[in-house]
Amino acid sequence: xxxxxxxxxxxxxxxxxxxxxxxxxxxxxxxxxxxLSRRLPPMPDPNQKVEDQKVxxxxxxxxxxxSADRILAGSEPIDVSQLxxxxxxxxxxxxxxxxxxxxxxxxxxxxxTRPVSKGVISLQNDRGTSYQxxxxxxxxLVKAVNELRDEASMREYGxxxxxxxxxxxxxxxxxxPQQISExxxxxxxxxxx
Amino acid sequence: xxxxxxxxxxxxxxxxxxxxxxxxxxxxxxxKVVVKIPQASEAAKLERKDLASYIxxxxxxxxxxxxxxxxxxxxxxxxxxxxSDIRDFIAAERDSKSEADRSFMTVCIRADxxxxxxxxxxxxxxxxxxxALKIMYSSRKAE
Numbered sequence: 136x137x138x139x140x141x142x143x144x145x146x147x148x149x150x151x152x153x154x155x156x157x158x159x160x161x162x163x164x165x166x167x168x169x170x171l172s173r174r175l176p177p178m179p180d181p182n183q184k185v186e187d188q189k190v191x192x193x194x195x196x197x198x199x200x201x202s203a204d205r206i207l208a209g210s211e212p213i214d215v216s217q218l219x220x221x222x223x224x225x226x227x228x229x230x231x232x233x234x235x236x237x238x239x240x241x242x243x244x245x246x247x248t249r250p251v252s253k254g255v256i257s258l259q260n261d262r263g264t265s266y267q268x269x270x271x272x273x274x275x276l277v278k279a280v281n282e283l284r285d286e287a288s289m290r291e292y293g294x295x296x297x298x299x300x301x302x303x304x305x306x307x308x309x310x311x312p313q314q315i316s317e318x319x320x321x322x323x324x325x326x327x328x
Numbered sequence: 329x330x331x332x333x334x335x336x337x338x339x340x341x342x343x344x345x346x347x348x349x350x351x352x353x354x355x356x357x358x359x360k361v362v363v364k365i366p367q368a369s370e371a372a373k374l375e376r377k378d379l380a381s382y383i384x385x386x387x388x389x390x391x392x393x394x395x396x397x398x399x400x401x402x403x404x405x406x407x408x409x410x411x412s413d414i415r416d417f418i419a420a421e422r423d424s425k426s427e428a429d430r431s432f433m434t435v436c437i438r439a440d441x442x443x444x445x446x447x448x449x450x451x452x453x454x455x456x457x458x459x460a461l462k463i464m465y466s467s468r469k470a471e
Binding site for chain 1: 334338342345366367371372373440442443444452455457462
């Protein structure tokens with residue numbers, strides 16, 4: 136008759152596992168990174184002659200933030216809360232105003248010819264601008280574009296932008312491009328670090 | 329009264345352990361600057377977390393303020409650096425990614441909300457010089 140082997144006392148494995156669990160809880164992070172994605176313009180070639188890109192004056196809106204976090208859009212001071220609507224009007228030009236960007240009819244794949252705004256938003260900031268104000272303005276600009284994209288996709292497909300397929304989203308992106316340029320740094324006003 | 333069998337308890341705990349191991353990632357660096365990232369309602373999720381490199385900008389943590397002062401500093405990996413070190417940092421980060429993914433590398437700027445734009449502009453200019461053009465301003469999602 137075989138000798139009966141005593142069972143290994145397994146009551147402590149739970150404790151060991153708990154210790155491991157605690158270790159992983161302490162050393163890891165779970166938070167997902169969220170933020171505003173941007174693409175920086177490439178550095179201009181030093182050998183190339185500096186040539187001012189001739190962008191038609193009506194196609195560009197300059198948003199400036201000074202060191203006191205005040206905002207100037209176009210030529211008038213404005214509050215952050217009004218910026219979104221201003222940008223939306225700028226990018227859609229509903230009244231065909233000659234001082235607002237051209238809506239150029241463009242052939243869009245899958246949709247046909249649609250007017251596409253040539254507007255570019257140029258964002259300028261001072262060295263003394265606070266980061267919070269800068270992000271708030273960036274956020275408003277993105278929000279304006281996102282809302283326009285939502286409106287465009289409702290019009291074209293009858294659904295919100297986020298509910299579209301990847302291909303449809305690309306089409307809408309062509310229709311409502313996000314043209315935000317972060318200009319070369321300029322020192323405006325007095326320096327404050 | 330028979331004792332409750334506790335043999336399955338360890339299995340349950342192991343299950344929990346695996347869950348946390350899969351859903352979390354190791355904390356790589358210790359924060360040496362205080363970063364309270366700003367809020368933005370349009371914040372979008374970073375798609376490839378493994379392709380991100382982080383640049384922290386903020387005031388040093390209180391215990392280091394005696395040594396480094398309270399001016400905003402840049403933290404790369406585990407130490408305070410200046411803008412001129414960004415080039416090496418980006419080169420090292422690029423090397424650590426696989427060749428196919430290099431063009432998708434994103435530099436995540438995690439800056440404190442009270443930092444002045446001067447330092448961030450310097451960082452951005454340096455990033456442009458190293459042609460690390462995909463950047464993301466870290467921000468909290470808020471409605």
